[in-house]
Every structure is written in structure tokens, then in C-alpha cells.
Amino acid sequence: MVKSKSGRTGDLIIAFICFLLILACLLPMLNILARSLSSSEALIRNEVLLWPKGWNLTAYKLVLSDSKYTWSLAWTAILTVICTFVSMTMTIMCAYPLTYSKLKGRRFFNTLILFTMYFNAGTIPHYLLYKDLGLLNHPLVLIIPNSLSVFNMIIMRSFFYGIPESLRESAEIDGAGPVRILFSIYLPLSKPVLATLSLFYAVGRWNGFSDALMFMNDRKYHPIQLLLYNILKSVTSIEVATQEGFASAPGLSDTLQAATVMFATVPILLVYPWLQKYFISGATLGAVRE
Amino acid sequence: MAKPLIRKHQSTINYLRKYWSLYLMLILPLAYFVVFRYIPMTYIQIAFKKYSIVQSVWEMPWADNHGFEYFIKAFSNRDFLYALRNTIMLNLLDLLVGFPAPIILALLLNELPYKRFKRFTQSVAYMPHFLSWIIISGIALQLFAPSTGLVNIVLNRLGFESIPFLNDPKHWVFTYVFLGIWKNMGWNTIIYLAALTNINPELYEAASIDGAGRFQKIRYITLPGLRSTIITLLILNLGHILSSEFDRPYSLSNALVHNVSNVIATFVYTYGIRGLQFSLTTAVGLFQSVVGVIFLLAANALAKKFGERGIW
Incomplete structure (x- = not known):
């Protein structure tokens, strides 16, 4: 034209x-x-705009030589892998049976699940429940309570709905059970949505800190974001900065802050381009939910 | 009489033999919802009771004033009233400024004829969505620092005064809303761009032949095509007018702006988990949830009145 x-x-x-x-x-x-x-x-001297001046890696070396940081990075990575695996398993186990239109009780299950999207008990009831269950200050509190997102489950379910039912029916005629069909037909065909939701769960865990802030007092199990938060807030007071274990050379705290921000960001920036082609289709599916 | 019964019995057995594994799969997810979503609801009664650490929720004594003691206390608490005001204020500003932003960006992207450049813009614009609020607040702290931040250095060199972006209540609110747009504008275009692919391209061609310009096409083809998406999202956003994020205000706030940055979620954290006033903060949470549901229902009814599908 x-x-x-x-x-x-x-x-x-x-x-x-x-x-x-x-x-x-x-x-x-x-x-x-x-x-x-x-x-x-x-x-x-306010000389740094977009290009480094007086190039050096001191801040990075400091971060990497501080065992608190390296442990926190490693712990957050472990946590992210575990959480993503647990959450994906739960999401599949929830979404797949609900795609069977013949499943008795399906409407009831759907309502039970969807209702939790609109009405939430609130922070304190959750806190007290974890306390009663003995989850408070236990590492599992960072894994279990948010292991299943209704929103992600709906995305998964919509994707499963998009797989032609004739495929399933012919497999059933061949004598395959639901589990076999899941592993040999549904999951292999669902790679884009599996990648997308894994990314969502992984990013959510990597970026999350409020659950650790509220339910985890043991500093050993604090994820990197919470550590980063404490450092950001400590810059204003030298006292806390030294408490966190940093020599307070003037200006160093600024480079250090920047370096820690980079450490918390880089893993996301690394996986982002690889998964990008998948998540757009996944996010769109979530948008066109029924 | 007996035969159909037997047959029915038989078919149930067949059904279970075929599908038992599906129920087995559902056990864990359903248990999850019951334990972590429904059982907490039974703890809501604490809002109407005097909390006691040694008793179970069912045994605690009722609070005064027919159980509404803690709701009365909440509404006479200055911090809570501030939190309520701030929650509504920040959400309304987000709605006012943040809601149209992705629509405008989606329209721009839709008009962009250079395909590769469009894809690159999208990739870059989606990126901030994946950064946590802590990281963004770390970036903002450095970028907006009064004397050492990039923005103020540039402002100073251009001969302007430094702006206290994060250290003065008025500017903080502006920065808060701006950062929200920065984080989510790109990501939120996805849903609109998806809706735009459903518009028949022949409509644009026909309009061009009739001599319609760019703005006329946007006005009469693109925007009507987005209408129902916009309304659905507007309903959801209206329903969330009283729900408050925690990460965002908590990581961006500081002592100087506490007056405007304290929202319901941070109030519940400081008074409940830090201050151990469980009954008061459960009451606040319940108030928030109930009002949220009411708003959602009302907005949905309103949308249906305007002939839209709504979310149910």
C-alpha cells in the first residue's frame, strides 16, 4: 500500500x-x-552517567567474597528450582483432570477453586494458620503456601482445552489411561505453556520477598531480595551497614548497592530472551480466559 | 427394579476404573485449596473475638460491642484511616494514569509499520515487568538520589533545582505512580495487542479506500475493537480499588513519606505481624476483602448494564 x-x-x-x-x-x-x-x-564526584569511570570490580569482588551473599544467591536459586518444580506439578495435576468434561464433580471443583480468586482470608489468618501448622520460620513456608496459582492454572487449562479431543479419544480407544495420555500427548504438545508458566513461577519466587519478611525470621533462609532490601535500607544509616558487614568507605556503599542490584537482576535478564518467544503466547492465553 | 440398579452400579464401577487416576491427581491440589485457602477463612472469626494465644479460634471469647469492637477500633485508628485513604488514592491514580498507558502504547505499536523494530520495542518494554519491586526501588534510589542520582545530575547541569523524587510526599506519589507505569505498561499491552489481532484487516483497507486517515481508523475501527477488553479490565481494576499491593509501597517508602506510603497491606504488616494486634488487623483484612467483593460485583453489574459480557 x-x-x-x-x-x-x-x-x-x-x-x-x-x-x-x-x-x-x-x-x-x-x-x-x-x-x-x-x-x-x-x-x-558525580561523574558517572552511563559509562563507568575509574573502571574496577571492587564491589563485585566484595559481594562474591561475602559468604552471606553467595549463600543467599545459592539458597534463592535452590528455592527457585524447587518451587518451580513443585508449582508446575501442582498446576498440571489441577488443570489436567478439569479438562475432562465427563469428570463427575468438575463444576464443584471449578467453583471451589475459582472462589478463592475473589475472596481472600487476608494476611493475618494465613499467618496464624502457618503458626498452628508449625510452618512459621520453617523453610517450607517459602515453598508450599503459594505453590499453586489459580491464574496460572487457568492458563494451563485453556491451553489443554486447545488440544483436539479426538487425539485423546483415539488414545483411549487404544487403551491408554488418563496418566498415559497426559505424558504421551498433552505434555509434549504443551511445551510453550509449560515454559511460560515455569518462567512465571520462577520469576515470582526469585523476586518474592514479602513471605520471607512476614513468615521467616531465620536470616539464613532469607532470599536474595530480602537481603537486598536490608542493604538498600541500610545505606541511610552507617550503623546498619556495618552490621550487615560492610566497611563504610564513603561512596563504596553506592557502588556496592549497584552491584547487589545487578546480582539480583542478572539471572532474570539471562533467561528472559530465551523464554520470550514462549511467554507472549502464554500471557495471551491468560488474557483470553473464559 | 433390580436390573437398572445393577447396571447403574456397574457403570459407576466402570467410570471409576477408567477415571480414578484423575481423582488421585486432584487430591493434592484440592487439599492445597482447602488447607491454604479455606481453612484460613475460619480464622476470620478472630476479627470478632478477643485473641488469645492459648485458645483455639473456636474457643476465644467474643469481643465487646456485639463482636464489632475491633472494627470500631480500626475506624478510630488514625494510621488505619491514613492507610485507607492512601490505598484508595494510590489505586485511583494508578487507574487514572496507569490504566490508559498500555492502551495508548498498544495503539502506537499497532501503527508501527517496521516489524522488526516493533518486536524489539516489545521485548524491551516487557522486560521491567520481570524485575522485582526491590530491584526497581534499588534502581530508583540511585537514579533519583537528591544529589548523586543520574536524573538530578542532569537536571542540575541543565540549570534546574534538584527534585526530591522519593523524599517528599507529593513527589513520592508521583514517582510511585510513574514507576508503576514503567514496570507494567509494556507487559499490559500484550492483552490489547492480542485483542487487536482479532480485528479484520479488511476493515482497515475498506476505510483507506474511503479516504479515512490514521486517527479516523483508530477512532472507528481500532478502539471499538478494543472496547470489550478495556471494559473487562476496567471492571477488574475497579474491583481492586481497595486491595493493596505490599511489595511496591513497602520497598519504595521511607520515613519521610510515611504519611502517603502507608497502605492497608503495610498497616496490617506493622500492626499485625510486628505489633501482634491480630484481631484488629484481621478485622481490617476482612473489611478489605468484603469491600473488594462488593466493588467487583457492582462493577460487573454495571458492565452488564452497558451490554458487555462482564467477567462472569
């Missing part, structure tokens, strides 16, 4: 706005990266 001149100008204006948006998303990250790699003197 031939475009008029004004149409092309319009296109360029829109492209320019999108370009500004890209800058708005990337420049902050670039600034933090530059700060984390700069010398503290350069930071104090």
Missing part, C-alpha cells in the same frame, strides 16, 4: 516515541551497571 507523505511522517513520529520508550527502559539499567563498575571516588 502506498503511503501518503503525512502518513510516513506519522510513522516516524510513532517510531521516535517507541525509541524514547526503549531508552526509558534501558538507560536506568545502564546507569546502575555503570555505577557498579565505577570507582567510589568517581561516584562521589
Whole structure:
């Protein structure tokens, strides 16, 4: 289609706005990266904008030599892997049976599950329940209570619905049971949604901190985000900073802060491009829920 | 009489023989919902009772004023009233500014003719959604620092005064809303872009032949195509007007802006988990949930009145 001149100008204006948006998303990250790699003197002199000045890796070395950090990173990674596995298993076990239209009690199960999306007991009842169950300050409190998201379950279910029923029926005629059909037909065909939901669960766990803040007093089991939060808040008071174990050379806390932010961010930025092609289709499925 | 009964019995056995594994699979998820979603609901009665650490929830004595003691206490608590005000204020601002933002971006992306550039813009714009609020607050603390942050350095070099983005209540609210848009605008376009693919391209061609310009096409084809998506999301957002995020205000707040950053979720945390006032904070949580459901029902009814499908 031939475009008029004004149409092309319009296109360029829109492209320019999108370009500004890209800058708005990337420049902050670039600034933090530059700060984390700069010398503290350069930071104090306000010389660092988007490119590191007085290039050095002191902050990163400090972080990596602090066992509190390395442990927290490792613990969060372990936790993320376990949580993603548990959550995906639960989500599949919940979504798959509900796709059988012949399943007796399906309506009841659906209502039971959907109701929890709209009415929530609130933080304190959950807290007291964990206390009664002995989950408080137990590492499992970071795994079990949020292991199944109704929203993700619905995405999974919609995807399963999209698989032609004739496939299942012919497998049933061949004598395959529901479990066999799940493993040999449904799961192999559901790779995009499995990737998407795994990403959602993994990111949710990696980024989560409020459950640890509320239900976990043992610092050993604090995920990286909570550690990061404590560090961010400690910059204002030297006292807490030294408590957290950092020498308080002026300006160093700033590079250190930047370096810790990078440590908590980089794993996400690493997996993001790989999974990107999957999650758009997954997120769209969630949007078109029935 | 006996025969059909036997047959029925037989078919039940056949049914179970075929599908027992499905029920086996459902046991764990259903147990999860019962234990972690429904049993906490029985603890809600604490809102109407005097909390006691040695008794079970069923045995605790009723609170004064026909059990409504703690609701009265909540509504005469200054911190709670502030939290209530702030929750509504921040959510309304999010709705006002944050809700239209992804719609506008989706329209822009839809108009963008350069396919690769469009995909790149999308990839970059979705990225902030995957950063935690702690990370974003870490970035914001550095970027907006009064004397050492990038934004204020640039402002100073251009001859402007520094702006206390995170250290002054008015500016904090602005920054809070802005960061929300920064994080979620790109991600929230996905749903609109999906709706846009359902619009018949022939409509655009026909409109072009009739001499319609860009804005006319947006006005008469694209926006009507988004209408029901917009309304559904608006309902959901209205239903959440009293629900409050925890991560976002908690990680962005500081002592200087406590007046505006204290929302219901942070109030419950400080008074309940830190301050151990369980009855009071359960009452607050119940109030929040019930009002949330009422708002959702009302918004849904309103949408149906306007001839939309609603969410049920």
C-alpha cells in the first residue's frame, strides 16, 4: 500500500516515541551497571552517567567474597528450582483432570477453586494458620503456601482445552489411561505453556520477598531480595551497614548497592530472551480466559 | 427394579476404573485449596473475638460491642484511616494514569509499520515487568538520589533545582505512580495487542479506500475493537480499588513519606505481624476483602448494564 507523505511522517513520529520508550527502559539499567563498575571516588564526584569511570570490580569482588551473599544467591536459586518444580506439578495435576468434561464433580471443583480468586482470608489468618501448622520460620513456608496459582492454572487449562479431543479419544480407544495420555500427548504438545508458566513461577519466587519478611525470621533462609532490601535500607544509616558487614568507605556503599542490584537482576535478564518467544503466547492465553 | 440398579452400579464401577487416576491427581491440589485457602477463612472469626494465644479460634471469647469492637477500633485508628485513604488514592491514580498507558502504547505499536523494530520495542518494554519491586526501588534510589542520582545530575547541569523524587510526599506519589507505569505498561499491552489481532484487516483497507486517515481508523475501527477488553479490565481494576499491593509501597517508602506510603497491606504488616494486634488487623483484612467483593460485583453489574459480557 502506498503511503501518503503525512502518513510516513506519522510513522516516524510513532517510531521516535517507541525509541524514547526503549531508552526509558534501558538507560536506568545502564546507569546502575555503570555505577557498579565505577570507582567510589568517581561516584562521589558525580561523574558517572552511563559509562563507568575509574573502571574496577571492587564491589563485585566484595559481594562474591561475602559468604552471606553467595549463600543467599545459592539458597534463592535452590528455592527457585524447587518451587518451580513443585508449582508446575501442582498446576498440571489441577488443570489436567478439569479438562475432562465427563469428570463427575468438575463444576464443584471449578467453583471451589475459582472462589478463592475473589475472596481472600487476608494476611493475618494465613499467618496464624502457618503458626498452628508449625510452618512459621520453617523453610517450607517459602515453598508450599503459594505453590499453586489459580491464574496460572487457568492458563494451563485453556491451553489443554486447545488440544483436539479426538487425539485423546483415539488414545483411549487404544487403551491408554488418563496418566498415559497426559505424558504421551498433552505434555509434549504443551511445551510453550509449560515454559511460560515455569518462567512465571520462577520469576515470582526469585523476586518474592514479602513471605520471607512476614513468615521467616531465620536470616539464613532469607532470599536474595530480602537481603537486598536490608542493604538498600541500610545505606541511610552507617550503623546498619556495618552490621550487615560492610566497611563504610564513603561512596563504596553506592557502588556496592549497584552491584547487589545487578546480582539480583542478572539471572532474570539471562533467561528472559530465551523464554520470550514462549511467554507472549502464554500471557495471551491468560488474557483470553473464559 | 433390580436390573437398572445393577447396571447403574456397574457403570459407576466402570467410570471409576477408567477415571480414578484423575481423582488421585486432584487430591493434592484440592487439599492445597482447602488447607491454604479455606481453612484460613475460619480464622476470620478472630476479627470478632478477643485473641488469645492459648485458645483455639473456636474457643476465644467474643469481643465487646456485639463482636464489632475491633472494627470500631480500626475506624478510630488514625494510621488505619491514613492507610485507607492512601490505598484508595494510590489505586485511583494508578487507574487514572496507569490504566490508559498500555492502551495508548498498544495503539502506537499497532501503527508501527517496521516489524522488526516493533518486536524489539516489545521485548524491551516487557522486560521491567520481570524485575522485582526491590530491584526497581534499588534502581530508583540511585537514579533519583537528591544529589548523586543520574536524573538530578542532569537536571542540575541543565540549570534546574534538584527534585526530591522519593523524599517528599507529593513527589513520592508521583514517582510511585510513574514507576508503576514503567514496570507494567509494556507487559499490559500484550492483552490489547492480542485483542487487536482479532480485528479484520479488511476493515482497515475498506476505510483507506474511503479516504479515512490514521486517527479516523483508530477512532472507528481500532478502539471499538478494543472496547470489550478495556471494559473487562476496567471492571477488574475497579474491583481492586481497595486491595493493596505490599511489595511496591513497602520497598519504595521511607520515613519521610510515611504519611502517603502507608497502605492497608503495610498497616496490617506493622500492626499485625510486628505489633501482634491480630484481631484488629484481621478485622481490617476482612473489611478489605468484603469491600473488594462488593466493588467487583457492582462493577460487573454495571458492565452488564452497558451490554458487555462482564467477567462472569
